[in-house]
Amino acid sequence: MPLIDIEVIQGVFSDEKKRAMISKVTDAMVSVEGEAMRGVTWVRIKEVKSGDWAIGGQPLSAADVLKLAAE
Numbered sequence: 809m810p811l812i813d814i815e816v817i818q819g820v821f822s823d824e825k826k827r828a829m830i831s832k833v834t835d836a837m838v839s840v841e842g843e844a845m846r847g848v849t850w851v852r853i854k855e856v857k858s859g860d861w862a863i864g865g866q867p868l869s870a871a872d873v874l875k876l877a878a879e
Contacts (some may be wrong), residue, residue: 809848810837818855819870820877826853 810834821829830851838846858870 809849809850810841810845811852812827812837813854815854815856817861817870818869820873821853829853838858856859 814829814833817828822849830853833848833851834849837849841849859867
């Protein structure tokens with residue numbers, strides 16, 4: 809039974825987008841393992857507090873990510 813963790817910065821993704829992530833990641837796993845595994849494929853979205861995620865030593869906020877997505 810697969811367990812997939814997705815970590816994102818809190819405040820970046822709406823509930824609708826998180827549901828889409830869960831659905832699409834589940835579909836991807838089922839495409840590899842077979843339809844019988846759909847009911848036992850777990851997907852968790854873990855949200856990291858804005859500013860508690862860093863790249864290259866620089867903290868990244870939800871506003872930073874949203875700005876990048878808008879470019």
